[in-house]
Amino acid sequence: MDIALFSPSSLFAGDDDDSSADEQTTETSLSYVERRHQFPGMELIIQEFSFHQLNANLLWPGTFAFAEWLVQNPSCIKGRRCIELGSGTGALAIFLRKSFDLDITTSDYDDQEIEENIAHNCSKSNIIFLTDSWGDTFPIADPDWDLVVASDILLYVKQYTNLTKSLSFLLKAYKPSDNKSVLLMESEENPGIWMNLPKPAFLMSWRRRIGKEDESLFFAGCEKAGLEVKHIGSRVYCINLIESKST
Numbered sequence: 238m239d240i241a242l243f244s245p246s247s248l249f250a251g252d253d254d255d256s257s258a259d260e261q262t263t264e265t266s267l268s269y270v271e272r273r274h275q276f277p278g279m280e281l282i283i284q285e286f287s288f289h290q291l292n293a294n295l296l297w298p299g300t301f302a303f304a305e306w307l308v309q310n311p312s313c314i315k316g317r318r319c320i321e322l323g324s325g326t327g328a329l330a331i332f333l334r335k336s337f338d339l340d341i342t343t344s345d346y347d348d349q350e351i352e353e354n355i356a357h358n359c360s361k362s363n364i365i366f367l368t369d370s371w372g373d374t375f376p377i378a379d380p381d382w383d384l385v386v387a388s389d390i391l392l393y394v395k396q397y398t399n400l401t402k403s404l405s406f407l408l409k410a411y412k413p414s415d416n417k418s419v420l421l422m423e424s425e426e427n428p429g430i431w432m433n434l435p436k437p438a439f440l441m442s443w444r445r446r447i448g449k450e451d452e453s454l455f456f457a458g459c460e461k462a463g464l465e466v467k468h469i470g471s472r473v474y475c476i477n478l479i480e481s482k483s484t
Contacts, residue, residue, distance in 0.1 A: 297389035303442030323390035372399025411437040
């Protein structure tokens with residue numbers, strides 16, 4: 238697949254595209270910096286792009302909020318087989334491997350620069366990387382991950398339909414080898430109310446940086462695709478197949 242050259246703004250909903258931004262983006266040479274990031278219980282040194290046209294150079298606040306939430310709710314992730322969408326730098330996957338010894342595969346857009354940088358960061362963590370451009374045919378025909386995770390991936394409104402398509406495929410393709418297990422957990426947003434975290438499920442953190450109306454387009458699209466959305470913690474959402482809801 239050819240590498241798409243465009244500015245991040247071209248992925249947003251709207252008709253006013255700035256062609257000069259595209260030209261500036263394609264002319265920007267890549268450089269890298271190593272930054273120290275404090276995760277719960279550890280410090281990670283992550284190589285990042287000084288600039289990247291797809292924003293793969295940044296660790297957004299939702300990543301750290303998600304890491305904190307998972308440490309407080311370890312039953313949601315321990316023992317799962319996991320794939321991360323929109324990895325960016327690989328930092329979250331590295332944290333999950335180190336903290337939970339999680340069986341995790343990470344993925345991102347089909348872009349050689351992103352792939353090479355994630356491979357660099359994950360080289361000592363034995364983490365598999367897959368190229369996956371949302372909406373395209375998934376590179377594995379029969380995926381069997383029972384948990385999908387992501388942090389801060391709702392920036393590009395025009396990609397919501399493609400993201401929902403890929404997410405629906407991953408959740409619907411999962412075929413449990415035994416009875417579908419369900420974990421009970423208490424909602425942070427509604428203390429005293431216990432909810433189910435089924436297999437499979439999608440756990441996502443998101444700290445809003447776009448309008449609430451745009452953000453709601455993704456959740457509405459999920460529901461239209463037969464997915465159920467639950468707000469289960471500070472900036473944390475669980476999305477699963479409606480038919481998997483416990484009765």
